[in-house]
Structures are given as structure tokens and as C-alpha cells.
Amino acid sequence: MYDIVADCSDNVPTRYLVNDACVLGGKPLVSASALRMEGQLTVYNYEGGPCYRCLYPVPPPPETVTNCSDGGVLGVVPGIMGCFQALEVLKIASGQGSSCSQQLLMLDAQDVRFRSIRLRPRQAGCAACGENPTVTALQDYEAFCGSSATDKCRRLCLLSKEQRISVQEYKEILEGGAPHLLLDVRPLVEVDICHLPLSLSIPLASLEDRKTEHVQLLKERIVEAKQRLKSESCVPVYVICKMGNDSQRAVQILQQMAGLEVEPISAKDVSGGLMAWAQKIDPSFPQY
Ligand SMILES: [Zn+2]
Known part of the structure; x- marks a missing residue:
């Protein structure tokens, strides 16, 4: 005792x-x-x-x-x-x-x-x-x-399969050079630890609050991607976070914003986030 x-x-x-x-x-x-x-x-x-x-x-x-x-x-x-x-x-x-x-x-x-x-x-x-x-x-x-007694990551399932891509699929998009925007929604302190090249960092909290400077930045980057796209289709926006939970919330927010606050986009989340990227694609990518 x-x-x-x-x-x-x-x-x-x-x-x-x-x-x-x-x-x-x-x-x-x-x-x-x-x-x-x-x-x-x-x-x-x-x-x-x-x-x-x-x-x-x-x-x-x-x-x-x-x-x-x-x-x-x-x-x-x-x-x-x-x-x-x-x-x-x-x-x-x-x-x-x-x-x-x-x-x-x-x-x-x-x-x-x-x-x-x-x-x-x-x-x-x-x-x-x-x-x-x-x-x-x-x-x-x-x-x-109503939750499990574990400190392992909960896997949220907010999006349908069509609204998500795997890290392997994202790797192919990167290698194919198709114009797109990669949005990293982790807090800045984590982005400073590691991030993928060319990702735009806007923390989930800023998206939720529709922070003016961040919405403006997002708009500009979408317009840039649209120019590279050279077609009338929607700009693909892939959202990434650490584990693939916050990125799903962010996709839902982007879907609300699309066509109203920003140009029409096609938003998807990268399933499993950067930790899946580190495990399956790039073992040299920092895991934290
Ligand atoms: Zn008591």
C-alpha cells in the first residue's frame, strides 16, 4: 500500500x-x-x-x-x-x-x-x-x-477518404512537380523544429480565428499557385500537421473559406502527418 x-x-x-x-x-x-x-x-x-x-x-x-x-x-x-x-x-x-x-x-x-x-x-x-x-x-x-486511457495519439476521422491523401501520394505529387500549396498548420515552435520545404506555415489557431494577415498570406499563395497551374481548375491545397488530426480540422475550415474568403480550392489533408512522412518516406526527417 x-x-x-x-x-x-x-x-x-x-x-x-x-x-x-x-x-x-x-x-x-x-x-x-x-x-x-x-x-x-x-x-x-x-x-x-x-x-x-x-x-x-x-x-x-x-x-x-x-x-x-x-x-x-x-x-x-x-x-x-x-x-x-x-x-x-x-x-x-x-x-x-x-x-x-x-x-x-x-x-x-x-x-x-x-x-x-x-x-x-x-x-x-x-x-x-x-x-x-x-x-x-x-x-x-x-x-x-468517452476516451481511451492512453497517451498514444487519438486518430480523428473527420474527413472522407476522398478528402485525404497518403504520404506516398504526396511524395508522388512533389516528384511530379504539379503546382499545389502545402499548408503546415502546426504551432510555429514546432515548425521551427522541422518542416517540409516550400510549405506555408499558418497555425490552426490562426485559421480558426481567421487572422487577417494569415488569411491575406493564404490568398496570395493560392493566387501564385493558380498562376503556375495555367488552367481553370481549383488550386490543390494539401494540409499537413504532426499526426494528421489538426490537419483534418484545418481542411474543414478551408472548405468553408473556399470561394468566399479565398479563391476556390481543393483542400485535402495528408493522412498521418509529418510523423507518417518520417516513418514511411524520409527516415532522416526529425521525429519529435
Ligand atoms: Zn472532491
Whole structure:
């Protein structure tokens, strides 16, 4: 039996599972997480403070959750958060106590800034640690959350087969020299790590927000491709990201924009993204 539990998991079902086990077992839970350039640390179920369910009574819709496989994380960030997590475990174990109960430490590694915010207190109506708990045994957490308890990439399927091409097909298009536009929708920090030559970088978030300068840039590049095309057909736009999830969302947005905000285009996503490219086409392409 353990005295202190450290949650280092990367998915929502496991967080609920570990939380409920800690509440049922009466153990403090030192919880750390990291995504992209941000880290968080708190201690649940400790000295009258809230548990995970007090703060998150209902799981988020699965499609809104970004895990590290999709979102990426710089290895140093979980390293920093893991050190803080180990420190809190040692402080609790040695009787010094942790000041992280009902307190969330947030690291912004981009600006090298720590912030600490006060969390809501233990909730009397909490299903796990409240006055009349309904969680009296561990349950099926994958069913509860509607997502699988894995940090492996979820494969979204938003597009039909006709709206997607494989990395092999894209390689043939590149080699054939057919005029097209390759749009990379990853965050800029990831584009700086690696990208395919001649790709236009517009992060998904900018497309979603229809950022003026990015829409303008997209328009210009489509017009350029159209001139190279020397025919009346639509400019093919191939969208790529890391794993092939964000690229599908981007294709849906481009389809809404086509013919209205930009020239008519034929938008498709490159299935499996740059990691599929690295695995199947170019082994020298960086995998991160
Ligand atoms: Zn609770």
C-alpha cells in the first residue's frame, strides 16, 4: 500500500481513476502535467483540500482534449515539473508538508515565469470526496470519459477518404512537380523544429480565428499557385500537421473559406502527418 501517489499520466481517464483511488484510500495525490511550453502542479486530497473531481466534476468532451502526442511538449518542461513533483512528495513524506493543497503552480516556459493561483476549495457536493459520495468503488473510466486511457495519439476521422491523401501520394505529387500549396498548420515552435520545404506555415489557431494577415498570406499563395497551374481548375491545397488530426480540422475550415474568403480550392489533408512522412518516406526527417 502506498502513502503518497504521484500522478504523471497524460490522459483524462487515468486522472479520474488515480484521483478516485486516492480519495477511497485516503492518500494525498501529487499531480503534475505538462503540455507544449506549459506545466502545472498541485496536490489533491490533502489536508482538507479539494480532489480532482472537486475541480473537474465532469470530464471534458474528448475532442477538446489535447495530449502530448498531438500537442507536443519539450522534454525539459515535464522534467522541471517532475522535479517539483518529487519535491512535494518528499516534503509530505518527511512531515514538512506541502503548500500545494488548493494551490496550482503554473509554469510558462516560454516566458520563464511561474505563477501560483488559488483553486476552489473542497466541494461538499463532490461525487468522490463530498458529503454524500456516489463514487464508492472504482468504475469504468474510459466509458465515463468517452476516451481511451492512453497517451498514444487519438486518430480523428473527420474527413472522407476522398478528402485525404497518403504520404506516398504526396511524395508522388512533389516528384511530379504539379503546382499545389502545402499548408503546415502546426504551432510555429514546432515548425521551427522541422518542416517540409516550400510549405506555408499558418497555425490552426490562426485559421480558426481567421487572422487577417494569415488569411491575406493564404490568398496570395493560392493566387501564385493558380498562376503556375495555367488552367481553370481549383488550386490543390494539401494540409499537413504532426499526426494528421489538426490537419483534418484545418481542411474543414478551408472548405468553408473556399470561394468566399479565398479563391476556390481543393483542400485535402495528408493522412498521418509529418510523423507518417518520417516513418514511411524520409527516415532522416526529425521525429519529435
Ligand atoms: Zn472532491
